[in-house]
Amino acid sequence: MEKVKLGIIGFGTIGFQHAKALTSGKVPNCTLVAIADIDEKKRESARNLYGESLAVFSTAEELIASTLVEAIHICVPHYLHPVYGIAGLKNGKHIMVEKPAGVYTKQVQELNEEARKHPELVFGVMFNQRTNPLYQKVRELVTSGELGEITRTNWIITNWFRAQSYYDQSPWRATWKGEGGGVLLNQNPHNLDLFQWICGMPSRIRSQVYYGKHRDIEVEDDVYAIFEYPNGATGCYITTIADAPGTNRLEICGDRGKIVVENDSIVFHRLRESCSAFNARFIGGIGQPECWKIEIPTKGTYTSHCGILQNFCDAILHGTSLMVPGEEGIKGLALSNAIHLSSWQEGNWVSLPIDADLYYDLLQHKIRNSKK
Incomplete structure (x- = not known):
């Protein structure tokens, strides 16, 4: 089965939850290939959990630039969602942003504008409800x-x-x-x-x-x-x-x-x-x-986060319509x-x-x- 190669930026509470779901096979069309976190303890935790099967980066920028990654899930504090979303799009990566899309509409407008420049890339928001x-x-x-x-x-x-x-x-x-x-x-x-x-x-x-x-x-x-x-x-x-x-x-x-x-x-x-x-x-x-x-x-069935990620990857692989198009995150x-x-x-x-x-x-x- 064809799978999307995903990297997670931020290995905190929500990043860990997503990593656990992905590595447990709960999103069959997606494989976790990389994690980035500025905290050495969290990076060490990722290495201990997943070993050499996972690339571990010390900065978001390194993961965004990596050729290992096709898509990025942004799981950092709210202010950084648009920052890394824009950077990822500019680097040709599909983007999934945790909720909320940002803190203020001005920065999310900039994210949406960047996404419109890249219609070939999939941009979604994690509104699992x-x-x-x-x-x-x-x-x-x-x-x-x-x-x-x-x-x-x-x-x-x-x-x-x-x-x-x-x-x-x-x-x-x-x-x-x-x-x-x-x-x-x-x-x-x-x-x-x-x-x-x-x-x-x-x-x-x-x-x-x-x-x-x-x-x-x-x-x-x-x-x-x-x-x-x-x-x-x-x-x-x-x-x-x-x-x-x-x-x-x-x-x-x-x-x-x-x-x-x-x-x-x-x-x-x-x-x-x-x-x-x-x-x-x-x-x-x-x-x-x-x-x-x-x-x-x-x-x-209520499929929550895994359902949104499954749909996101289907959109990348097969052009399926997104349940939560990224530009709707501003609403x-x-x-x-x-x-x-x-x-x-x-x-x-x-x-x-x-x-x-x-x-x-x-x-x-x-x-x-x-x-x-």
Whole structure:
């Protein structure tokens, strides 16, 4: 079987997980040929695990330049995702970037622009939740028109509990300089990607964000955001790392009912008659359309990271369409940047696309004034 020769940049927690999956044969169309890490202890760990079958480099640049490697999986801190992505593309390598695609949209725009110069190369982002049949089915219900025009979205995603010890493990984590954000950049990229993938991009956002409210960190750990969509629909997004037990409940209301995603199940509250049609004909004062509660089944298996890598390699080998095209990585990031930007401007509305230069300048101010 033909296989893609892959190199991993960054042999930390996520890099190790991917290496373990690849060397265990969980992605049959991919073979791990190289790892790069600036930490000698991590390089030594890689050598001990994989021996001479694996090339080990001390810098990303060495791996990117290596003729051993056809494709690169970038598993380093967020700020470096676009840096090594651009370098890899310029060196003729296919690119898979861990989430998020970057910290601020300005740098991800540069990554996307470089990718457009190399249409022969495959560029993907590791949004593994798109392989979940649950969210695939919800997207199908929305995009097919079964729900009707969206009128309201709500996602309470507060089951990301993290103790202080989590932040104390790594000096770069939960800092403006090291990570560029908190719960929005660390835990929520998957949710924000799914939110826009299913419901589309809002036209503007306003927010109330709390920084270091629950933990000794300088970045956000409690977020409330309001979305407004081009058709006038509204949305609410709530997240934190402090709730135990937390909640994961997505509601999407439309002209023909409401979809509720919770506890790994989909319930469609399906209206027999659309709200708009009922409103036009009903003269009884108080009343509402007849509603059927339907449990929606799903098919398929959640393949997570391995599924995304399998698809990435299929795209390289056979031209298969990507589940997560790399240029889409900017969309969820734009949502988190807009939420930050609104909070930095006294909760005022922020239109999308955001002012990328303004966001960058304000972020640099945060970095310069960091106490961490």
